Amino acid sequence: MNLLTLPLRTLRRKAMRTALLTVVFAAGICSVVALNYVSKAVGDSMEKKLTAYGANILLQPKVDTLAVGYGGFSLGNVSVDVKSLTREQVDKVRTIELHERIAAVAPKFIALTEVKGQHAAIIGVDWPEELMIKNYWGFEGKTPEAPGEVLVGSRAAATLGLKVGDRFGVQGRDFTVSGLLTPTGSEDDNVLFAGIEDLQAAMGKPGQIHFAEVAALCSGCPIDEIVTQIQQKIPDVDIVAMQKIVKARMYTVHFVQHLALIVSVILLLTACFMIALSLLASVNERKHEIGVLRSLGYSRGSVFSIFCLEALAIGMGAGVAGFLGGFGVSHSVMDMLELGKEATMHMEWWHLGVTLAGVAVISCLSSVIPAWKAANTDPSQALVML
């Protein structure tokens, strides 16, 4: 038996009040935990979906243009001294300080050639990187695995009469159709995709890259900083950040997070006021008890602690229940929103620790005014009031 006995016995004696307070507080914590988990999951999911819409940084060789016109006839701007990117330049993107924020670097080599006697555009791609950026692609067949395998856009397949398993030659090199893209509504429908090294070899231009797409999106991603760092690594390359898309993505992610934060703060403030009001009522109700304790030699600190510990005990109970409840609720909500496959959640014990620490601070803060009032109760007045 010690100082803890008094608040714990009080809570047990007022079981109904304790239970109600714990349930309401736990509901608040449950909402906060669920909101945070769901907002994080929604953010992750949104990020994945947004990333799937394409890259957000474009690397292209520097091009000088010349306005050509003579005798009143204008040819417009003509590109001169066109260079191409090299693999080394593209690979430097992954060496920047913020390299962990780079999701994919997808180089492209474009070849205009003939396939089955018809003009066609073949895009050489780095399959793993390309499939990461274009994860919205649907296939008939399978993704290319072996050298010489290609994917064919839906419209190009119809025009060229290509089916899965068909073979064709480009500049004397054989290619096999491993899959057909389902219609995307984009330029991808009109072209063929081959392994970049196969195509470069077929066209006799090994190592040449026409442009590269970089996907660098994540919550709170400092996109401007990434562009600056890439520019510093490869200064002789034009880097275009698609700011509009990036800003829209960031705004959406931040909006969800801010909304969750505001709702969480409101819920926690409500819980704080609820505990404070309940304890204030308890202090008024137990004035004589406080007077007796003070007359027995309890210090102001001891009396203060009794009410703080009472709030803390409720907080801890509500914290554990609220966290577990919140975790369960967030799972249900994610299932309802069909986000379960896109964002996985794991029970992290340190999350529970952080939640309990936060709840402990909130509980103690909310008990400060009632506990202070109790500690400063004049014992003689408290006993006279009876």
Add this chain to the structure above:
Amino acid sequence: MLQAVNVSKSYGDTLVLDDVSVQVGKGEFVCVVGRSGSGKSSLLNVLSTLTRPDSGHVLYQGENVTAMGEGRINRLRHKDFSIIFQLHHLLPYLTALENVMVPFMNTLRPIGQEIRDKAAECLERVGLGGKGNRLPGNLSGGEQQRVAIARALVKSPEVLFADEPTGSLDKRNGDGIVELLRDLHTEGVSLVMVTHDMGYARLAQRTVVMEDGRVVDGEEVECVTHPKDAVAGEIITQA
């Protein structure tokens, strides 16, 4: 041992103690009597450090209690002084034995076996040896007051203050409580008791009579039988 010197105290515009001087010797049994509102309980509160006087001071073993800091006063209340109230003021959610141990629950350090044994011994002493596990609600008024006395005893106080300890009890229970307090006094505990009952007051070594916040008699040990002040005589007669 304990002395109030020219003590005055008021609550708002109401003066409840007016230049009161009283002293209690070591091992002395002093009764404070007077009409309702005469300032008896206020005097007890000042002497027992429950409240500080507006002017004047209280001396305990030569030290000025009025000038003591909060910590020293808490230690006095915890070790040297014990107070018994008219209403027992037991904590309803603790058993009788736990109520007796309450003075030692003021820290996070668990109560040791020594304190438990002493608390059980005190309960035994007040005649409640077999009722330690009962909640106050399951005890009679007299038994509850006995638990309160055991709670006061467990600290082995130097001075025991009793504010109308028989006020809410019938005659039989009241007599038992006063008998118990007298026993404690004979063991050397100084006893200051506020009472309306002149029968109990006659048992004291000295009686202090109060009227309108002032001591009107109390310098002589036998003031109850031979009041030197006419007002005191009237109060004693009416009581």
